[in-house]
Amino acid sequence: MSDKKTLTVKLVKSVAGTRQSHRDTVRGLGLRKLNSERQLEDTAAVRGMINKVSYLVKVL
DSSP: OTTSOEEEEEEOSOOTTSOHHHHHHHHHTTOOSTTOEEEEEOOHHHHHHHHHTTTTEEEO
16 A cells, blocks of 8 residues: 555544534544544545535645
8 A cells, every 4th residue: 555645644633513414424434433544545535525525624
């Protein structure tokens, strides 16, 4: 996996009170608790998910 590009995504805002589809997207990114981080492969699908919940996450 060293030759593939990755993105580090961090959940910086609570999902409480957000749309169900946005909560599902955050879970789909593998983020559970506030301040949790995941390293994900840089694909169009992942970028689209990040774009959808951009107000909840931060790309490091």
